[in-house]
Amino acid sequence: MSNEIRLTPTSYIVLGLLEAAGESTPYDLKQMVAIGLGNFWSLQHAQLYKEPERLTAAGLLSERREESGRRRKHYRVTGKGRAALREWLSEPTAELTELRDLALLKVFFGADPEAMAAAQLPAHEAKLAEYEELRQSAADVADEIPEGPRVSLRAGIEAERIWVGFWSRIRDRGEPA
């Protein structure tokens, strides 16, 4: 019983969120993703309904369904689930992320870089502004915010700065030496 399944990043996201927040419904998870994590790793809401089912079948979560009304499903992490999460967290990864940037892909195949810059720049600038605002508003309560999200936000900001710089240079003078 509790067939073993392959755990994907999605699995660990669900485990991680449930571990941090305690018993939650898929919709709760969706909200949590929206406020932070979703900025650098988004998920379809359907996944947040299906993935807990998989994890439950594998014994990593337990499920409680409301008797009346909406009969919502509430999930919580089991000991086994907690162990799986811990192990995953304890293994540093050397894996590198690929850019997988659609704009860059188009440019690679011949799209006009300046036209692309015109579309990308505002988008990246907006995202950067959003992040910096987030950081501002988080500064007050910095002590209450765990290190992980704080570090991740910093990474997001630095990444966005790069892109703003990259596309700016393309727009301003074409490709520099």
Next chain:
Amino acid sequence: MSNEIRLTPTSYIVLGLLEAAGESTPYDLKQMVAIGLGNFWSLQHAQLYKEPERLTAAGLLSERREESGRRRKHYRVTGKGRAALREWLSEPTAELTELRDLALLKVFFGADPEAMAAAQLPAHEAKLAEYEELRQSAADVADEIPEGPRVSLRAGIEAERIWVGFWSRIRDRGEPA
């Protein structure tokens, strides 16, 4: 006939490579991906066999199969395929890529940032070195290298620099203000 299909980035990669290289086999495509594109957008080799079939069924490629020996399949872009590629290239996208960085995801959920830095730094440094070498060796024949790949390489270098800096700072002094 030639049912319309949904074109994914994978589709355009196949179209783009075939357009640039002329008639090719899936294995040729695999080689092309390996030397450049794969650095920022990798694909499974199985996709390079299946995707051309889809595209052929949709009329975007034509297929020629060897009569003798290995009976390899050779593909080339049709007029319809060329038109689809052109249109895609001519539409600048404002879409932003997500980081989807596994190391960052772990840190987000509580993994030790310094341990992660220890694993990530060498990997990013190696990648950066590889890119810069690539750029060096390409400098001589710069005029022959199309703008797209050159710009993409630059983006890759800048991105890697960021990550090296990011993880370095974490390793050196923990999280700075």
Next chain:
DNA sequence: CCTATCATGTAATCCGTTACATGATTAT
């Protein structure tokens, strides 16, 4: 010659996306 590796391809699985659908809540 034999065996490792490269080349080439197919099949099965499964995760993720898209689409569909309906139950609550809020606003007008």
Next chain:
DNA sequence: ATAATCATGTAACGGATTACATGATAGG
């Protein structure tokens, strides 16, 4: 009340990964 939006969930489809499998080529 009624429309609109939010909340909640399931079903179907398809692309991507994984696994399997065999044909060529080169090295020992």
